[in-house]
Amino acid sequence: MTSFLRDLVGLLLPVECAGCGLDDLPWCPGCAALLSGAAWRCENRAPRLDRMDGRGALPVWTLADCTGDVRRAIIAWKDRGRGDLTAPLADAMARQAAQVAGVLAPAAPLLVVPAPSTAASRRRRGGNLVDELAAAVVEGLLADGVRAELAPVLNRASGGDQVGLGARDRARNLAGQLSVPDRKTRWVTGRAAVIVDDVLTTGATFAASRRALERAGGGVVAGLTLASTPGPSRPPVLPDRPVVRPSDARG
Numbered sequence: 001m002t003s004f005l006r007d008l009v010g011l012l013l014p015v016e017c018a019g020c021g022l023d024d025l026p027w028c029p030g031c032a033a034l035l036s037g038a039a040w041r042c043e044n045r046a047p048r049l050d051r052m053d054g055r056g057a058l059p060v061w062t063l064a065d066c067t068g069d070v071r072r073a074i075i076a077w078k079d080r081g082r083g084d085l086t087a088p089l090a091d092a093m094a095r096q097a098a099q100v101a102g103v104l105a106p107a108a109p110l111l112v113v114p115a116p117s118t119a120a121s122r123r124r125r126g127g128n129l130v131d132e133l134a135a136a137v138v139e140g141l142l143a144d145g146v147r148a149e150l151a152p153v154l155n156r157a158s159g160g161d162q163v164g165l166g167a168r169d170r171a172r173n174l175a176g177q178l179s180v181p182d183r184k185t186r187w188v189t190g191r192a193a194v195i196v197d198d199v200l201t202t203g204a205t206f207a208a209s210r211r212a213l214e215r216a217g218g219g220v221v222a223g224l225t226l227a228s229t230p231g232p233s234r235p236p237v238l239p240d241r242p243v244v245r246p247s248d249a250r251g
């Protein structure tokens with residue numbers, strides 16, 4: 001959009017940053033900076049990712065904690081109609097993919113598999129928004145010379161959303177819901193895959209996606225996410241001794 005058009009639309013529709021709420025910008029530089037740092041591994045926060053088969057948890061990279069402005073922005077993007085965030089969020093994923101391309105290169109050519117959403121949420125959102133992130137991961141890998149292709153091969157049977165469920169119920173809800181349909185099995189068999197999702201929470205989605213790809217004869221080498229939910233917060237640490245403030249000490 002030209003700046004003239006953007007100004008005109010701005011006059012008609014007030015715009016605010018989807019993260020921090022700053023006026024007049026859809027996605028401000030401060031919020032963009034939250035997703036522009038170095039990618040880091042977050043799988044140790046997701047207990048469901050460890051299959052306890054001795055092979056350890058799936059490596060999952062991310063760009064930020066899913067808290068505060070980042071969390072608000074992702075919710076706005078997914079559930080509040082802020083489709084204008086697709087481009088900057090996809091850019092962040094492409095940059096992340098370029099950062100980890102060297103680590104993933106030995107497994108190439110890679111299938112980049114978006115975590116599937118339910119039919120109901122696809123209808124509500126006009127598609128699977130995670131497909132856009134996965135397409136950006138492909139771009140980031142290709143730009144770094146790593147062969148990769150977008151492979152939306154996972155189906156999600158209806159069975160309710162994951163919203164509001166605890167870790168155990170999420171895993172149970174998803175178990176058996178995700179699959180590679182027969183007509184796509186040949187695409188997956190013998191191939192290495194990277195799974196892409198917007199947020200890593202309990203790891204139930206990644207674990208179920210990984211199992212479905214393995215049932216179809218594929219292997220999963222990594223996950224990539226925009227953000228990762230920190231584990232349950234710890235209670236505040238109390239000082240060993242009572243703290244004596246100057247006002248208490250007097251008198």
Ligand SMILES: [Zn+2]
Pocket residue numbers: 017018019020021022027028029030031032069
């Ligand atoms: Zn902002």
